[in-house]
Amino acid sequence: MIALRGKALSAPFEAPLPRSVWRLVDADTLNSQRGSRAFLVGDEDQAPEGFDLYLTRSEGPNRLDSAFVLRLPPELDYLSGDDVISVSDDGERIRVLWRNQSRQNSVLLTERCNHYCLMCSQPPKTANDDRLLAEAFELMRLLPRDTAEIGFTGGEPTLYGQGVIDLLRLCRNLHPEAEVHVLSNGTRFADPEFAAAWASIDNPNMMVGIPIYGAEPARHDYVVQAEGAFNQTIPGILNLAQLGQRTEIRVVLHKQTAPALPEIAEFIARNLPFVDQVALMGLEMIGLARANIPQLWIDPTDYADELTEAVTLLDRSRIHTMIYNHQLCLLPRAMWPYAVRSISDWKNEYHPECIECSVKDECGGFFFSAKYKVSEKIKAIPTEAAGREPALLNLG
Amino acid sequence: MSKFREPAAFQAASADWQLLPFRFERIRGRVLLTNLVGEHLFLSAEEFEQLGSSDLPTDSPLVRRLRAKHVIREKDDELPVELLAIKARTRYRRLAEFTSLHILVASLRCEHSCPYCQVSRQSSDREAFDMRSETAALALDSAFRSPSQNIKIEFQGGEPLLNFGLIEEVVEAAETRNETEHKNLGFVIATNLALLDDRVLDFCRAHNVYISTSLDGPADLHNKNRPRPGRNSWELATAGIQRVREELGVDRVSALMTTTRSSLGRVREIVDAYVEQGLTSIFLRTLSPYGFAIKTKSFNAYDVDHWLPFYEEGLDYIIELNARGVPMVEQYAALILKKMLTNDDPGYVDLTSPAGIGIGAIVYNYDGDVYASDEGRMLAEMGDKTFRLGNLHDDSYEEIMLSEALLAPLEESFAPSAPMCQDCAFETYCGSDPTYHHATSGDFLGRKPTSGFCRRNMAIFKLLLERYEGDATTRALFQTWAGH
Numbered sequence: 001m002i003a004l005r006g007k008a009l010s011a012p013f014e015a016p017l018p019r020s021v022w023r024l025v026d027a028d029t030l031n032s033q034r035g036s037r038a039f040l041v042g043d044e045d046q047a048p049e050g051f052d053l054y055l056t057r058s059e060g061p062n063r064l065d066s067a068f069v070l071r072l073p074p075e076l077d078y079l080s081g082d083d084v085i086s087v088s089d090d091g092e093r094i095r096v097l098w099r100n101q102s103r104q105n106s107v108l109l110t111e112r113c114n115h116y117c118l119m120c121s122q123p124p125k126t127a128n129d130d131r132l133l134a135e136a137f138e139l140m141r142l143l144p145r146d147t148a149e150i151g152f153t154g155g156e157p158t159l160y161g162q163g164v165i166d167l168l169r170l171c172r173n174l175h176p177e178a179e180v181h182v183l184s185n186g187t188r189f190a191d192p193e194f195a196a197a198w199a200s201i202d203n204p205n206m207m208v209g210i211p212i213y214g215a216e217p218a219r220h221d222y223v224v225q226a227e228g229a230f231n232q233t234i235p236g237i238l239n240l241a242q243l244g245q246r247t248e249i250r251v252v253l254h255k256q257t258a259p260a261l262p263e264i265a266e267f268i269a270r271n272l273p274f275v276d277q278v279a280l281m282g283l284e285m286i287g288l289a290r291a292n293i294p295q296l297w298i299d300p301t302d303y304a305d306e307l308t309e310a311v312t313l314l315d316r317s318r319i320h321t322m323i324y325n326h327q328l329c330l331l332p333r334a335m336w337p338y339a340v341r342s343i344s345d346w347k348n349e350y351h352p353e354c355i356e357c358s359v360k361d362e363c364g365g366f367f368f369s370a371k372y373k374v375s376e377k378i379k380a381i382p383t384e385a386a387g388r389e390p391a392l393l394n395l396g
Numbered sequence: 397m398s399k400f401r402e403p404a405a406f407q408a409a410s411a412d413w414q415l416l417p418f419r420f421e422r423i424r425g426r427v428l429l430t431n432l433v434g435e436h437l438f439l440s441a442e443e444f445e446q447l448g449s450s451d452l453p454t455d456s457p458l459v460r461r462l463r464a465k466h467v468i469r470e471k472d473d474e475l476p477v478e479l480l481a482i483k484a485r486t487r488y489r490r491l492a493e494f495t496s497l498h499i500l501v502a503s504l505r506c507e508h509s510c511p512y513c514q515v516s517r518q519s520s521d522r523e524a525f526d527m528r529s530e531t532a533a534l535a536l537d538s539a540f541r542s543p544s545q546n547i548k549i550e551f552q553g554g555e556p557l558l559n560f561g562l563i564e565e566v567v568e569a570a571e572t573r574n575e576t577e578h579k580n581l582g583f584v585i586a587t588n589l590a591l592l593d594d595r596v597l598d599f600c601r602a603h604n605v606y607i608s609t610s611l612d613g614p615a616d617l618h619n620k621n622r623p624r625p626g627r628n629s630w631e632l633a634t635a636g637i638q639r640v641r642e643e644l645g646v647d648r649v650s651a652l653m654t655t656t657r658s659s660l661g662r663v664r665e666i667v668d669a670y671v672e673q674g675l676t677s678i679f680l681r682t683l684s685p686y687g688f689a690i691k692t693k694s695f696n697a698y699d700v701d702h703w704l705p706f707y708e709e710g711l712d713y714i715i716e717l718n719a720r721g722v723p724m725v726e727q728y729a730a731l732i733l734k735k736m737l738t739n740d741d742p743g744y745v746d747l748t749s750p751a752g753i754g755i756g757a758i759v760y761n762y763d764g765d766v767y768a769s770d771e772g773r774m775l776a777e778m779g780d781k782t783f784r785l786g787n788l789h790d791d792s793y794e795e796i797m798l799s800e801a802l803l804a805p806l807e808e809s810f811a812p813s814a815p816m817c818q819d820c821a822f823e824t825y826c827g828s829d830p831t832y833h834h835a836t837s838g839d840f841l842g843r844k845p846t847s848g849f850c851r852r853n854m855a856i857f858k859l860l861l862e863r864y865e866g867d868a869t870t871r872a873l874f875q876t877w878a879g880h
Binding site for chain 1: 399400401405406407435463464470473478482483737739868875876
């Protein structure tokens with residue numbers, strides 16, 4: 001696991017930092033730009049002049065003559081040029097907003113949410129965290145022009161209303177080619193005005209991922225712990241479709257949802273056949289999920305039939321379907337072609353059994369949180385068994 | 397963790413469920429339910445009793461299934477109604493874009509003398525039985541008047557290749573015209589392939605023309621059904637199929653079969669004959685009660701009870717072939733499955749409601765007479781011109797499309813308001829066939845208890861649902877067929 005936050009080894013600054021969001025520059029990426037840039041001092045370098053903030057790695061040089069010099073903790077030594085961080089104004093707390101080397105950057109916009117999902121990986125908080133949105137605006141301005149993918153997550157980003165619309169419009173204008181993915185519970189889109197505002201962003205590269213946990217209200221509302229959620233989320237998806245907005249349906253699989261998966265797939269195929277894709281997600285054993293293990297844990301091999309049934313129906317209904325966060329050794333072979341290596345690199349780990357496995361490189365591996373609960377059926381796939389079958393059920 | 401509420405907290409507030417429109421049919425001890433748009437589920441007799449006597453709890457697996465399929469709703473819950481409305485709209489959207497298939501009878505002449513054929517003539521009199529250029533031009537005008545964005549022009553006969561010059565003329569004129577009309581234009585020649593030559597192949601290649609032919613099964617059966625001088629219909633048809641596959645492409649030729657009394661008991665051989673030719677679809681067709689088929693009594697020679705085992709054996713054999721990796725689609729099942737498993741209606745003329753006559757397909761006969769369907773033309777050949785909508789030379793497009801001969805059968809046969817059909821669990825899978833019912837019972841609506849159409853289709857719906865519920869492999873196969 002890669003750390004995305006840390007505490008500076010250096011002493012707190014005497015005066016407050018003039019800004020919080022910084023794009024890092026190192027010797028390799030140095031140019032004449034200085035505004036909003038922080039220089040990451042390499043082991044040998046002389047620091048160039050004119051930066052408002054200098055960073056040194058934990059073991060880096062110690063003799064810099066500047067008001068704001070911050071020493072990174074060892075877990076953040078990996079930072080390099082074109083990464084973006086935010087720094088508290090006393091210089092103590094550092095959060096990594098963007099890692100330029102990664103294709104899986106996810107921008108957290110808020111920790112507040114109007115749902116309280118049984119398995120939430122990011123347990124909702126109530127405190128005002130509008131600064132996360134402000135930082136995201138700044139991040140948009142600092143990201144390289146060739147940024148390929150930008151993900152936004154929460155909490156529930158649409159709680160900001162116009163604020164998140166403005167952010168996504170800025171994102172579209174500054175990064176028109178980037179694939180933009182936003183995670184939302186979809187309820188806000190039931191408001192036609194908000195849905196229309198969303199559509200007015202007019203970004204054909206933007207997709208919103210919305211979860212469905214049942215084919216009717218009772219199951220869905222229980223999983224998200226919000227009455228009336230289903231009856232807002234589905235109209236929200238319909239509104240988005242009517243406005244030509246791209247949508248993804250996400251289903252996190254656990255004991256409450258996996259047995260109903262064929263019904264959920266039927267519901268999607270019949271009522272929401274226009275969605276751009278469906279992602280069936282393995283459970284991440286973190287956050288609230290750890291508190292609810294008895295209600296949630298089901299071995300993926302125990303829902304193999306339901307998964308196969310659902311994926312087959314969705315695929316035959318010509319809905320692009322993907323299986324996320326599943327280890328190949330727990331999936332029926334016919335499902336391998338749908339499995340996506342999806343676990344964010346900073347969360348990714350492998351099991352000791354994986355060392356011998358011949359398909360490790362194609363496998364999603366584990367969330368680091370798998371240490372809390374993992375299937376006992378994890379098993380290395382021997383080389384001779386590794387041939388991937390292209391077709392499902394051999395039906396052509 | 398007291399922060400989390402139990403499932404009970406999210407159940408319906410009361411067990412005061414409202415029924416949404418659904419229909420049912422008891423099948424082998426279980427009860428099939430279909431909702432307003434044809435989504436289906438099976439209940440046990442006890443579950444159905446619970447539903448029927450308003451004895452449902454606020455939540456249960458059954459309640460969840462019924463809610464998911466929009467059979468019941470919580471009072472004032474608008475979403476199920478909205479979703480049903482969207483699905484129904486989707487199902488009927490094709491109606492605004494009517495008449496996509498335009499059949500031109502290029503010539504009534506044919507060198508075959510098939511006893512089941514309703515319309516052909518053995519004649520060398522081109523003047524009397526070939527369509528003329530002026531008539532074809534009027535047919536093309538009519539085709540381009542159709543609101544449908546997809547226009548398919550199919551040349552039929554007799555044997556249309558006997559008047560190939562006209563086909564060339566029409567195709568070229570249609571293409572020129574489409575430079576400004578921008579329709580999705582397609583061409584099909586329905587031919588027995590006996591007259592296939594380089595001129596035909598070159599033209600079809602240059603103009604992307606598809607070939608539809610007849611293949612009744614193995615050589616002996618085919619040649620018995622389809623006599624021609626030389627008794628070599630099968631040899632010419634199969635050689636033609638292979639030439640088209642190799643010279644135009646494997647997807648450019650398809651075949652249709654007609655079931656005769658001689659076919660019964662031989663469905664596996666018939667399917668095998670299609671596999672042998674490299675074809676990947678077959679349409680196990682029942683014999684239609686028209687034309688010579690009635691005159692020669694070959695229709696009456698067997699009835700639905702003979703045909704159904706033939707169909708069932710064929711379907712099961714095709715399922716088995718697919719499981720063994722041989723791709724083969726049974727087209728009639730595929731049409732029905734699309735209606736069962738999706739919100740689409742393929743608009744197949746005989747199996748849609750309102751009926752597809754005139755608004756799904758229309759026929760321009762060699763002499764300019766316009767018929768609401770191919771079967772309507774066949775009836776006319778027997779002296780019953782009920783489905784003659786007018787003549788291209790005498791009547792305008794408006795007069796033809798608004799003629800009582802079209803509107804009356806469309807309205808009178810509309811299944812959702814037909815006695816018995818409106819209560820039928822299979823209504824959304826079925827259709828109204830006013831031509832069939834007119835021919836067999838003398839009115840457009842028909843009498844459902846004695847209707848062969850009704851009995852045959854109900855049996856097929858049950859068969860398909862049974863196989864669909866039966867095992868995952870067949871389910872996946874049927875889903876594939878429905879998706880095409």
